Amino acid sequence: MIGGSASRSSRSGIGIITVALPLSMFVLLSFAAPSFFTGQNIGNISNQIAALLITSLGQLIVAISGGVDLSVGSTLSLTSAIIVSFDPSIVIPLALFAGCCIGVVNGVGVAVFGVHPLVMTLATATFVQGLTFLVLPTPGGVVPPAIERLAESPISGLPGSLLWCAAAILFFWLLLSRSSFGLRLYAIGANPRNAALNGVKVVAPIITCYVLCSLSAVAAGVFLTARVSTGDPTVGASFGLDSVTVIALGGVQLSGGIGSVPGVILGAITLGLATNGMNLLGVSPFLRMAATGLLLLGAISLQRRKTIGV
Numbered sequence: 001m002i003g004g005s006a007s008r009s010s011r012s013g014i015g016i017i018t019v020a021l022p023l024s025m026f027v028l029l030s031f032a033a034p035s036f037f038t039g040q041n042i043g044n045i046s047n048q049i050a051a052l053l054i055t056s057l058g059q060l061i062v063a064i065s066g067g068v069d070l071s072v073g074s075t076l077s078l079t080s081a082i083i084v085s086f087d088p089s090i091v092i093p094l095a096l097f098a099g100c101c102i103g104v105v106n107g108v109g110v111a112v113f114g115v116h117p118l119v120m121t122l123a124t125a126t127f128v129q130g131l132t133f134l135v136l137p138t139p140g141g142v143v144p145p146a147i148e149r150l151a152e153s154p155i156s157g158l159p160g161s162l163l164w165c166a167a168a169i170l171f172f173w174l175l176l177s178r179s180s181f182g183l184r185l186y187a188i189g190a191n192p193r194n195a196a197l198n199g200v201k202v203v204a205p206i207i208t209c210y211v212l213c214s215l216s217a218v219a220a221g222v223f224l225t226a227r228v229s230t231g232d233p234t235v236g237a238s239f240g241l242d243s244v245t246v247i248a249l250g251g252v253q254l255s256g257g258i259g260s261v262p263g264v265i266l267g268a269i270t271l272g273l274a275t276n277g278m279n280l281l282g283v284s285p286f287l288r289m290a291a292t293g294l295l296l297l298g299a300i301s302l303q304r305r306k307t308i309g310v
Helices: 004-012 016-032 039-064 072-085 091-111 117-135 145-151 160-177 180-190 192-197 203-228 239-249 261-280 285-301
Strands: none
Touching (some): 039 072, 039 160, 039 180, 039 203, 039 239, 072 091, 072 117, 072 203, 072 239, 091 117, 091 203, 145 160, 145 203, 160 180, 160 203, 180 192, 180 203, 239 261
């Protein structure tokens, strides 16, 4: 049976390390970096985490179904290119349409044709990145003022990034915890064959997962482009690896069936604090990439597959 407090707890994936990592980083940076607690730096952390958290929540949906989406970074970059390259009145609908198309292609490739998610989404990422360079070969362009205002908060003194994060968190929490779709998704991720034998449709939910993941990358691309006020065809380059690292740090099982929104929040905070701390301490950005890889390796190595739904 999927449901009940015990089942919900077992499928969240949150453990001691998931909680201890951000707390220990917070304490460490409080002593190691004097400028950590300044208002400007806290705002920077919030802005840095926002786009990553939104993207990672979409990655969570795919991971629970037993897949992975490496095309989120290219989708984010394409969104940025679209915003500065087309008529302002159509850029948001066009970006959403592009995201839907990318998600459908990924979902159909995985669920209908049986292509491995890594291969399918890597191929899509390569194609979309090439398309992005055709739309916007070099960084630049003007972001429409109406879109720039989307990154601002209507509440004075409150970072706009917090509202974006709150909206994304609420949506995905309701989807996973308060809808029949979420229950079916955990069943599919735990054992797709058993789920199908018990009457759970598998193909449509998996396609939906990839569409939602691509749309979350589009949302992150809109926010990030509005915040930096320019287009960049490579702005999403690190988001594929980073979003997978975030969900792994949040206790999400990459084999499917285990994961939660609170876990992804903790994972995003962990990676955000690590990145911010290295910036404050003057650590080379190349070492930051190496550290992200080590965090991903460590998080996956510590995962243990659990039986779901017993």
